[in-house]
Amino acid sequence: MRTVPGATDHVVVVGAGLSGLACALHLLGAGRRVTVVERDEGPGGRAGRVRLGGYEIDTGPTVLTMPDLADEAFAAVGDRLDRHVELTPLHPAYRARFADGSALDVHTEGAAMEEEVRRFAGPAEAAGYRDLRRWLERLYRAQMRRFIATNFDSPLRLLHPDLARLAALGGFGRLDRRIGRFIGDPRLRRVFSFQSLYAGVAPARALAAYAVIAYMDTVAGVFFPKGGVHALPRGMADAAAGAGAGFRWSSEVTSLERSGGRVRAVRLASGERIACDAVVLSCELSTAYGLLGRAPRRPVRLRHAPSAVVLHAGTDRTWPGLAHHTLSFGSAWERTFEELTRSGRLMSDPSLLITRPTTHDPGLAPPGKHLHYVLAPCPNTDIGPSGAEWRDLGPRYRDSLVAELERRGLDGFAAGVERELLVTPVDWADRGFAAGSPFSVSHTFAQTGPFRPRNLVRGLENVVLAGCGTTPGVGVPTVLISGRLAAARVTGETGESAGSGRSSGGRRQGTRTRIRTASSGVRTGAPAGEAAHDPS
The missing domain is CATH 3.50.50.60 (FAD/NAD(P)-binding domain)
Incomplete structure (x- = not known):
C-alpha cells in the first residue's frame, strides 16, 4: 500500500x-x-x-447500520462508542407498505423475518428467504476485507482468490436476477434490491455485489442514536x-x-x-x-447518483401505521428507475422513505408533537430539472408529495404540519454538491x-x-x-479489517461498543435533509 x-x-x-x-x-x-x-x-x-421551532432535525442520513465501524474509530483513541452515543436497535428495521395495501415488517433477526415472510407470502418464499440470507452473509464476507475496506493502488489488487469467491457467488451478475433466484414475490424482491438506488444504479443494471448494502440493512441491523x-x-x-x-x-x-x-x-x-x-x-x-x-x-x-427531495415536517399528530422507518412503495418499479437514472423525469408513481425519529426519541419535538422526514428520490440536475427550475418546481412538488401521502393513508397530513423545511436539488447544489445530489x-x-x-x-x-x-x-x-x-x-497502519468488530490499529484501543436497548473546513454539511444511506 x-x-x-x-x-x-x-x-x-x-x-x-x-x-x-x-x-x-x-x-x-x-x-x-x-x-x-x-x-x-x-x-x-x-x-x-437544524433547529426549527422546537424541532431537532437531522439534516443527513436517518438510517444507521454497522455501528462497529464507528466503534473502531473511537477505539483508536482508547474510547468507546457507547460512552458518547446511546443506540437502540430498531425492531422492525423497516416497515414496507405496498400499493396493493399489504405490509411487511422487515426484521434483522433471521427467525423473526422468516416467520414474517411466511405470513406475508407463504412457506416457499420463507425458505427462499433463508437461502437469500445465507447468500447475503457469504457475499458480505467475500467483499468486505478485500474489496470494500481496502486501499487500492492498482486494479491488479483485484487479482486475489476472493475475486473468484465473489464470482462464484454470482457477484458479477445483475442484482435483480440474483435476488430473483431466491424469492419470486415481486414485493419481497423490492425490499432486498431498492438499496441499489442509493448507489445510483437501477437493480436491473446493478451488480449483484451491491446486495452487500441489503446485508447491512436486513441482516446486520438498523440502529437509532438517541x-x-x-x-x-x-x-x-x-x-x-x-x-x-x-x-x-x-x-x-x-x-x-x-x-x-x-x-x-x-x-x-x-x-x-x-x-x-x-x-x-x-x-x-x-x-x-x-x-x-x-x-x-x-x-x-464522472456520473452522479440521483438526488432527493426531502420534506421535514413537524406535526401535531402521527399515524399508527408508520414504523420508525417506513418504505412506501408505489406500483411502478422499473419505470421508476428509468425516470430517476435515465430519462430525468420526476417519479410518476413515487416510492418514498418516511422516517419518524420521535418514535424512539420524543425529545426531538416539542411535547406532544411529532417529527416526520419524507424522502422522495429524484433525478440529479445533470439529467433532470436544473437548480433554477427547482426554485419554482419545489413548492409544487411538495404539495404533490403531501397529497400522495394522504392518498396512502396519512389522512390529515397537510393539516397536521406546523413547521416544515423543504430541501430540493437546488439546496444540495447551493451547498456545492455536484449535480445537486447528496449521494455523490x-x-x-x-x-x-x-x-x-x-x-x-x-x-x-x-x-x-x-x-x-x-x-x-x-x-x-x-x-x-x-x-x-x-x-x-x-x-501505514491498516489495523484490523473494517467491519470485523475489532478496533483498527492504533496506539490505544478500547473495547467493542455495548449497544443499549430500549423498551420500544470546507463546508461539508447540508442545510437540511440528506438522503438515507448517504445518504452519508
Whole structure:
C-alpha cells in the first residue's frame, strides 16, 4: 500500500463530517497531531442538525447500520462508542407498505423475518428467504476485507482468490436476477434490491455485489442514536477533542500552500495560515478538486447518483401505521428507475422513505408533537430539472408529495404540519454538491473499487482524500471506512479489517461498543435533509 512519504507529524483534516472525524480519530490513535478545520459552526457535515421551532432535525442520513465501524474509530483513541452515543436497535428495521395495501415488517433477526415472510407470502418464499440470507452473509464476507475496506493502488489488487469467491457467488451478475433466484414475490424482491438506488444504479443494471448494502440493512441491523444520527458526529468530535485534536470551527479553507510537490500549509478565508505535514480533504469531491486546482483525467466524465427531495415536517399528530422507518412503495418499479437514472423525469408513481425519529426519541419535538422526514428520490440536475427550475418546481412538488401521502393513508397530513423545511436539488447544489445530489458519484462498475476516484492525489505526495466521493463510496458505513483508509495512507497502519468488530490499529484501543436497548473546513454539511444511506 502506498503511503505519504516524509514527515507526517501534524495533519490537517479539512471537514468535520463522518469521514473526516473517523480519519482524525485513527490519526490520533497512531500518534499524529491533528487539526480539524470546518466551515460550519460544529461537526456533522452531511449528518448535521437544524433547529426549527422546537424541532431537532437531522439534516443527513436517518438510517444507521454497522455501528462497529464507528466503534473502531473511537477505539483508536482508547474510547468507546457507547460512552458518547446511546443506540437502540430498531425492531422492525423497516416497515414496507405496498400499493396493493399489504405490509411487511422487515426484521434483522433471521427467525423473526422468516416467520414474517411466511405470513406475508407463504412457506416457499420463507425458505427462499433463508437461502437469500445465507447468500447475503457469504457475499458480505467475500467483499468486505478485500474489496470494500481496502486501499487500492492498482486494479491488479483485484487479482486475489476472493475475486473468484465473489464470482462464484454470482457477484458479477445483475442484482435483480440474483435476488430473483431466491424469492419470486415481486414485493419481497423490492425490499432486498431498492438499496441499489442509493448507489445510483437501477437493480436491473446493478451488480449483484451491491446486495452487500441489503446485508447491512436486513441482516446486520438498523440502529437509532438517541438525539438523532447527528449524535454520532457530535460524539466523535468530543472523543477526538478529548484525545488532543484541535478544532477550528467556522473556518473556511480557501487555498493550499504548496512547495516541492507537497502542501506546506492551508490558508483560511480569515487570512490565517496553518502549517502542516499532510492534509486530508474530506470535503465534497468537487470542492477538493477545486482546492487542488485540477481533477484527475478520466476517459469518461464522472456520473452522479440521483438526488432527493426531502420534506421535514413537524406535526401535531402521527399515524399508527408508520414504523420508525417506513418504505412506501408505489406500483411502478422499473419505470421508476428509468425516470430517476435515465430519462430525468420526476417519479410518476413515487416510492418514498418516511422516517419518524420521535418514535424512539420524543425529545426531538416539542411535547406532544411529532417529527416526520419524507424522502422522495429524484433525478440529479445533470439529467433532470436544473437548480433554477427547482426554485419554482419545489413548492409544487411538495404539495404533490403531501397529497400522495394522504392518498396512502396519512389522512390529515397537510393539516397536521406546523413547521416544515423543504430541501430540493437546488439546496444540495447551493451547498456545492455536484449535480445537486447528496449521494455523490454513483457506483457504476467504472466508478467502484479501484476505478472509483482514488484517495491519493497525483503530483502532491502528502494529500489524501476521504468521503463519499472517493473510495469505498456512499453511505454511513462506507464513509467511516473511508476515513480509516485515508488515515492508513498517512500512517501505514491498516489495523484490523473494517467491519470485523475489532478496533483498527492504533496506539490505544478500547473495547467493542455495548449497544443499549430500549423498551420500544470546507463546508461539508447540508442545510437540511440528506438522503438515507448517504445518504452519508
